[in-house]
Amino acid sequence: MSKIADAIITEKVETLRKELHRHNYRYHVLDDPEISDAEYDRMMRELITLETEYPDLASPDSPSSRVGAAPLDKFETVEHSIPMLSLDNGFEDSDILDFDKRVKRHLDTNDTILYIAEPKMDGVAVELVYEEGQLVTASTRGDGFKGERITSNVRTIRSVPLLLQKEEGGKIPARLEVRGEIFMGLEEFGKLNDDRLNRELSPFANPRNATAGSLRQLDSKVTARRPLEIFSYGVGRITDIAPESHWETLQTLNRLGFRINPLTKPGITIEAALDYYRELDGKRHTLPYDIDGMVIKVDSLSLQQRLGEKSRSPRWAIAYKFKAIQETTRILDIGIQVGRTGALTPVAHLDPVSIDGATVSRATLHNEDEIRKKDIRIGDTVLVQRAGDVIPEVIKVIESKRTGGERVFAMPQNCPVCGAEAYRQKDEAVSRCNNINCSAQVKARIRHFASKAAFDMDGLGIKLVEQLVDKGLLTSYADIFQLEKEQVQGLERMGPKSARNLMNAIEESKTVTFDRFIYALGIRHVGENVADLLADKFETIDELSVAAPDTLEAVEGIGPEIAESIRHFFEQNENRKTVQRISDSGVKIIRKTKQEKRPLEGKVFVLTGTFEGMTRSQAKERIEAAGGKVSGSVSRNTDYLVAGESPGSKLGKAEKLGVEVMDFQSFLSVVSF
Ligand code: IVH
Secondary structure: OOOHHHHHHHHHHHHHHHHHHHHHHHOOOOOOOOOHHHHHHHHHHHHHHHHHHHHHOOOOOOHHHHHHHOOOOOOOEEEEOOOOOEEEOOOOOOHHHHHHHHHHOOOOOOOOOOOEEEEEEEEEEEEEEEOOOOEEEEEOOOOOEEEEHHHHHOOEEEEEEEEOOOOOOOOOOOOOEEEEEEEHHHHHHHHHHHHHHHHHHHOOOOOOHHHHHHHHHOOHHHHOOEEEEEEEHHHHHHHOOOOOEEEHHHHHHHOOOOOOOOOOEEEEHHHHHHHHHHHHHHHHHHOOOEEEEEEEEOHHHHHHHOOOOOOOOOOOEEEEEEEOOOOOOEEEEEEEOOOOOEEEEEEEEEHHHHEEEEEEEEOOOOOOOHHHHHHOOOOOEEEEEEEEOOOOOEEOOHHHHHOOOOOEEOOEEEEEOOOOOEEEOOOOOEEEEEEOOOOOHHHHHHHHOOOOOOOOOOOOOOHHHHHHHHHOOOOOOHHHHHHHHHOOOOOOOOOOOHHHHHHHHHHHHHHEEHHHHHHHHHOOOOOOOHHHHHHHOOHHHHHOOOHHHHHHOOOOOOOOOHHHHHHHHHHHHHHHHHHHHHHHHHOOEEOOHHHHHHOOOOOOOEEEEEEOOOOOHHHHHHHHHOOOOOOOOOOOOOOOOEOOOOOOOOHHHHHOOOOOOEHHHHHHHHHOO
């Protein structure tokens, strides 16, 4: 082909792409199309024909990539440069007012805090990474740190910009990480399921499952046929732009081409947020998509930064969940569950029922008084409610369904696991097993100790804990650190590889922040929030263990009951010994640094090679404790590469890009503060 013809084709392709991008933006973001769907389709077909005929002109940002790319064998893992956190949940007004109090307490102010409220979309969270204005990676949230690369699938979603919208005179950030929720509208979901039924395929349980299923396709051409959409609600790491509030961030995103939920309400007090929650709850059934609550965020970004985050969620936001969906089913039996504090909780065994996409076969009945009050009997037909992540509960009995064959339930006088006497304190609603060594209590305490918000020992789930306790390998959580690989290997579902992974997870968990350490002990009334307050006020576990009730009560947010419970815990010789044994096992408590002690704030590190005496995740915790971030790969945005023994190819890349390289010794001096 002649040079001239070549230039004409290239220009034609470029014009078509530019026009298609523009029409896409007008349609999906501005909701103000200029051309008909048929005209858009015609332009798209023309582009695809030209791109097929002249494959040299292919480009990943082409609007034609929305029809899907070549299928993958598997999804790769992508590390989020800033973890994607989850949200604390609130279920009633008092939870939200408490949240506001916590925010003020943490900021040490009585001033009114301004919030921004957004509908909580019930879909799938994703992160979209743009470099120099181009979409380069889209990934799922995964475990918050690492997700799956689903770029080709996400490119097919027409409300996801493939290129950022350039404003006249406006800057395009060199790097922009956008977070948002991918979802499927209700009408589209209905049509998809009708179509599946017609083709004798099983329908999706709800739009969220349909969305997740569509994004999990290895063949993006399948995803392209699914009617997915996105609303963006936040950012990860960004360069070149510095908004001052969350609202400003959202408006900037909107200008760059992202859809923002139009029901977002900025600049409101906590009371106004409660009013808005009722308004949204009232109209949620008229919306074209599912929402399961409202997210309330502190609007000012400098306040957000001062508030920081807890182990898994930020202190500056909370999700106020809508009342859950309810279903009726029958109680087949009532059993007793023994918790870590010995509480005997009656649990209804239900005829399995699907509620909001999950099968429910157990529901808590809380305690004896609740059963009496609601007059719940074995054999009753009941209304069961499931709200988000919380344990399903029985709301009420449907009396009209009684047959006369129902049986009244009596709380046992003894612990059903160890046989010890069950006692009920005068002012308490629960009965408790008196035996601190009861195996059910021991198991629950150990499981709590290893749980995600505590020591976060991946792989030490309840099934394994049960086996280890039953075999006499664990009698207290302090024993975990003495476990040996040979002991766990050979247990049910424990091959050499799982055993090795478990040992590594235990080893890695040994570097822990003070709040998690306190929470892990399982002291009654000391949940994540109280542990956080204590970690802020006390320097060491020794100092906390000898604190007098007065000293404890002087901490804002800690009342006499909590203070008494903490004192009681540390008064027990056995508990003091256990805490000492944990410290002696090489557990290292790192301080969650206060704001002024965040010397690495905003700095991005990449690690390569091995470090003597420190695992990679310990190094990561150190960096994060100092306010820095750790990323998986070297790029222009990397501030430092820490090179240990036998560094990998990242070293060469860092040198090429002029990224500062640090050896392990210099690294230690930077993170020891
Ligand atoms: S903010 C640190 N805003 O809720 C803040 N999340 O439990 C994290 N979600 O994984 C997210 N709508 O999938 C935020 N307007 C909204 C949201 C929202 C839905 C989901 C998101 C996240 C989960 C957190």
